[in-house]
Each structure stands twice: as structure tokens, then as C-alpha cells.
Amino acid sequence: MLLYKLWRSFIKEILLLKRDIGGIVIIFVMPLLLIITITLIQDSTFKNLEGTKIPIIFIDNDKSEISQNIKKEFENGKTFELLTNFTEESAEKAVFGGDYQMAIVIPKNLTKNINSNVESKVQAIVSSFGLENDSTSVKESPVKSDDIHLYFDPATNIGFKNNVMTTVNKMVFEIENKKIYKAFQDQLGTTEDLGKTKNLISFKEITPKKGKTDIMPNSVQHNVPAWALFAIFFIVVPLSINLVKEKSQGTSVRARISPTPYFVHILGKTFTYLIICVIQFLLMVAVGIYLFPYMDLPQFDVTGKMFPLIVVTIFAGLAAIGFGVLLGTVANTQEQSAPFGATSVVVLAAIGGIWVPVFLMPEFMQTIAKFSPMNWGLNAYYDIILRNSGIGGIAKEIIFLFLFYIAMVAISLFYERKQNAV
Template sequence: MLKLWSCVRKELLLLCRDRVGLLVIFLMPVVLVIVVTLVQENVLRSMGETKTQVLFLDRDSGAVGRQMEDIIRKSDAVTLVKEIAGKQIDVEMAKLAVAKGDFQCAVVIPEGTTKAFMKKAREAVENSLPASPAKGRVRKERLREPAPRFLIYFDPALSETLRLGLASLFEKVIMGIEMKEKMRVFSEVFPVYLEAAAKNAMGPLWSEENRKMVPDARIEWDNAPIMVVEEKAAQYGAPVLRPNTVQQNVPAWTLFGMFFIVVPLSGSLIRERQTGMLTRLFVMPLSYLTMISGKIISYVIICVVQFALIMAVGRFALPIFGAPVLNVGSAPAALILITVSAGLAASGYGILLGTVARTYEQASMFGAVSVVICAALGGIMVPVYVMPKIMQSVSVFSPLSWGLRAFQEVFVRGGTVRSVLPDTALMLLFFVTTTLIAWFYMSQRGRTRIQ
């Protein structure tokens, strides 16, 4: 036990002294988490995954603009902005700001919109009723007023999906206002129309007394919806969080950082071999198992520290830059299990690489590139579900995909130790397999050594 502890202490001490190694292990994943999360936060905004910033310029100041503003403000998808840097916006400013990409779109309600809108609504209702005998052939004779227009300026770089989504949102808002207005006009026009029809039918018999016999056709519309769309995430267990850039990137780049320990770990094995240190250690009363276990334990400790550090960045640092706060779920035991399993998987791979590679250059180059490939396949850079089918089927072989799936299980789906067991078991199997291959390779190479 003393020997194992000595090996662990020595490895940790060496790591603490290795500035480049420390940068690779700690600084790189932290920088990656911050940079990629913030970059993707912006990209997702342009794709509509986060609240879209919409400039709202109401030059009409009438009922239509007010209603539109009220309805849009209630939307979860859009944030209305009416001023830029404390200044009132004009059309040119709005167009410029959108063209520069500062805002995803600008809505401009021209002067006189409310008046034209109401007029158009009345025209539509009146034209919808059969021609009144009292009014003659009103419908055919009435000139159709041009429909008032409100303008939307879109950022040219906006994704088609988001553009269509926003256009659809505004159309829905207008449809609602239009329907309300038409109903209001209808309620106003219809009793008059009915009375006129009765008057026309009765001719000279019509008297003021008959007016009382005409049914009251004023309509009080019930504004309560007659059907509600209820959105729910398919889930089991605890409530599902809406995945965002932080929930995706923090665990993803934590795993990436963890697997990057293969570079210093394999490097330390190769250096020991090249400097004759391994020979000296083999001549000492120290087993290969103890020696390798010392390295594995040290690097798993490093992985746990990495995990804690990046979680802290997700919870405390990223919100400072405007990103959402990381939610780490409610199963700390599951998180520890995943972290240790991922650390073991990465250590096993590092041991294998350090055993098989002949030079540090080979190990560092192959190690770094293979981790990047595994990360790409494992959904670290782009979520697996957006990959082509063939890549999705390949991604199941990446240890990083197992780790990421397990983290997402806890972070997003409210998973527990039990629900992450399949993925952690895969990582542990990977660790055992890589370590055994390294052991076999080592024993073959040192077949003539006394063990």
C-alpha cells in the first residue's frame, strides 16, 4: 500500500510540475467550454434555440401595435427591443442593426395602420353579409381597400427555419387581432343588418313597436380558447430540462478534457521507458501492477478535479457571460460514478498508447487526433442526433459518446445511478480491455524479463 501511495504521490507531484501538461489538462477544457458555449449560444440564437431579439418599431401608436406588442411579449421565443442604447429607433437604424446581425429581425408598424386595419375589418365583415335590401347592392359596388402592411426586416444570415418560424408567429398574432376585430365589427354590424332585413321584409307594416320583436343580435364573444395545445417532453422519472448550450457543452468538453489525459499519461510512460527509469523500477521490488495502478489512480484523481472545475465554470462563470446556469441534476452519486468511469476509460487508453507507441511524438500526435475523432463521433462537437444515420451508427463505438449520454441522462433527464449503469459499464469495459491489451503487449515485449 505504501508503494502504491508513493507512486500516486510521485505522479501527482510530476503533474503539478509539468506546466504544459497542466495547461492541457485544466486550462484547455475550461477555455473550450467557455468559448464553445458562448459561440454556440450565438449560433443557436440565430437558429432559434434561444430567445430571439426582435426590434419593435411602432410608428402608428394605435390599438393594433399595442395588441401586437402585448401578444409578442407573452411569447417565450422572442424578446422585444424598442430602444438601442437608450435611443428611440427609426426605420433606418432598425434596418442597419438587423443587417449587422445585432438583432434577428425588426418589426415596423407604419403610421395609420390601426385606422386602415379597422376599416379593412369593417369592409371584410360587411362584404361577408348578403346584400342588404336596405342598402341595395352594397357589396358589389364597394371598392376594396388595400390591406394595410406591416413590415418585417430579417437578418440575411438568419436560418430559414427561424425566419419561417418568426414569420409564422407574426402571422398568427395578426390573425388573432384580425379575428378579434372582425368579431367586434360583426357584433356591431349584424344587429343593424338584421333590423334592416326585418324592416325590408315588413315594408309599410314596420313600426317602432316591431323593433322590439327583432332579436338582440349583439354578440359578447367569449375569449377563452376552445382548444389548447399542450407541449410536453417525452420523459420518465424526474422532470426533463430543456437542453441548451450549457447542458450540452459543459459535460461534452469535460469529457474531452478528461480523455486528453492520454497525452501526458502516455508521455510519462514513454519518458520512463526512454530514460531508463522503467528498467530501474523493474529492478526494484515494485510490481508492474502497482506501478500502473499508481498512474491510473493519479489520473483518475486529475479527472475528478477537472470535472469539479468545469462544473464550477458551468455554474458560476458561464452565467457571467450571459449563458444559462448549468443544472447538474440531482444524482451526485451517478455523477461521481460517470466521472470515475470516464477517468478510468481515459487512463486505460493512455496506458495502452504509452505502451504501444515508440516515441512521445507518436503518442501525443496519435493520442490527440484519436481523441478529437472520438469526440466528433461521440457528439461532443455536434449532437449525435443531427449526424447522418451512418455516423450515428458509428458513434455508438466512441467512449466519449457513452460518457456524454450518461452525463445527459443525469443533467437533462433526471437520471439516477441505475439509469447510467449501462453507459458506465461500457466505459469500465473499455478500461479493462485497453489495460489488458497493454498488459499483454508489455508482457510479450518483456517476455524475457523476470517478473
């Protein structure tokens, strides 16, 4: 009997949804357009950084050894195209006006000053060991070298700035090291070329492998789960609107006075919208597998991962449904539920790491993110797709999502009883 009542409740929800075909189309089509657009934009950005060089202004006032080495390093790289027909004043105006991302200005006498400083420091070190020659007894005073000026467009990403500054610092550091080696070689009279010694410490990135092939994360692996989760939580809007409609049309009153318990009514909604969530996810995965390769995007690989991904989708859907039930129970009008539902989903997405990675957030926001159901779902998806975890590895996130659903529904039932208590 209970199963029959649950089935009738499910049929009722299907009939309600059939009356709003436009809303159903939005639920399914909007996330697909979103994931395609965002993935294309991000993938194009990655390809531009790899294939198309970024034009930057390079002004060489030194025109000597070190500045030429710096220029050569930039030209040999695959990232920048150097523009040299500028003065420092015109470069500053062009960059600050947004015409170019950045400008690098090499000061006059940079090579001469660095050579002088290196010679002076090496002579001081050699003298402290009593190894100086008569020809090197006269010590030159260190000369302050002018700074290399870096101009950045105010709208430039801070990560881009840091990368460029790190690159320039590394170039100058290597050049200074070679100068120091050469100066010691001259002072000590050795014939060994100290400047050609290899780095004592090197770095080797160890990446996950599938067989003999390295597994390299791509934009698709990040965007499909992230925007699938966003789509799942967006059902909060139609679900809450339907609950408000039932209150305004008297359907909820008939449900309360019927022999069927009210929680069966909620379970019927849960079952219906859970099916919608799974369909949404499957559509997103289908786009990643079958459509993206035709758009020159990486294919979404779910080999051996589909079952745990569906499990996460079900529990993420439960969390979204619980939130929608609470919102629809508390709201009195569609004007309250619709905008608040949409806004709250966007806020949860921002807090949960959909828009910005959690590790880039301020510390207090990282703490808040730990309590976001969208963050639990996103971490579970990433654990499966990027970290090759199984059900055991995502058990904590699944439990949190289910407890969130139970808490939201329990609060909704309590509020409903209190509001209709005689």
C-alpha cells in the same frame, strides 16, 4: 506481492508526474478557466435576453389598426426595442451590414387589404348558408395582401429567426381571427362579442419539483458536467506522452523484462490517472458550488447526487485512460501523440454533444454520437443532475464506458506483444 508491485507502479507514475509540474497545472487549471468562461458567457447571454432588449428596426408603411397592434405587441414584450427612423432601403443596408439583428417592414394598406379579404370570405360563407342580408349581396373580390418583410443579419442564429417568425405569424393569426369573429358578428347581427372568446386549447408546462419549488434547468447544470467530462478526457494527452517517453527512454523495455507483468504497469497508470480524474471533477464541482454564487451565477446543486456522480466520473475516467493508453502504445513520438490526442478529444467532444446538443445534429451524426464515450458519460451526468436518476438509471452508460476501457487496454496489450515479439 501483486498489490505491492501495483503500489510501486503507482509510485513510479507519481514521480513521473512530479517532473512535469507545468503539465499537471494545465490539467487542473485549464478546465477550471474553461468552465468559468463558458458559463459566464452563456449565463450572460440568457440574462441579456431576459433583461436587456434587443434593438430591431420596425418600419410601419401601413400606419393603421393591424400594424399598430403588431407594434404594440412588440413594445409590450420584454425582448425587443423598436427603432423606427429608417426607410426600407436603409434598414436593409443596416441589417445586412451587421449593425442590427433584424428589421420588420409592414406593407402599405395591410389593414385595408386584410379587412377586405375577411369581409369577402365571411360574406361567401354566410351566402352559402342563405343567411346574407340585402345589404351584403354585393361581394368584393379578394385583394392580395402584400407580405410583411423580415430582414435578418446573415450571421443571426437560425433559432432566433424561427422564434421571431413564429411570433409574427402568431400575432397576425390572432388579429385575423378577431377580424373574422367581428365580421361574423356584423353579418349575423349578434350582440355577443365573439372576439373575446378564450382559446379552446391552452398549454401548461409541467416541470419537475423539489418540494413545492419548480426545478428549472440552468447554464451551470449543463456546463459543469459537460466541461468536467472534457477535462477528464483531456488527460489522454499527458498519459500518451508519458507512454511515448517511456518507450524512448527504455523504461518500457525494463518493465517488460521485469518479473512484474506488463498489465500491472498499465493498472498502475490507470489507478494514478483515475485519481487525477476524480480530483478534476471535485474541483469543477467545488467551483460550481462555492465560486459561482459569488459571480452572480446559479449554484450547482448536488444534494443527494454526489455518490452516483463520482461513480460516473470513475467510469468516464477509465474510458479516457483506456483511450490514452492505446494512443500512447501506438504512437512512436510525442509529436504524434500530443497533437493527435488533443485533436481527437476535441472531435469526441463535438460528436458527444459537449459543443452542440446531439438533437441539433444531422441524423447520421446523431447515430455516430451514440458510439461516443463522451456522449455516454454526458448522458449519465444529465440523467443524474437533470432527470434525478440513480445508479440503476445509468447502468447502461456505465457498462459501455467500462467495456470501452477493457477494449482499449486489450488492443494496447495485443499491439505491444506483437510489436515486441521475438
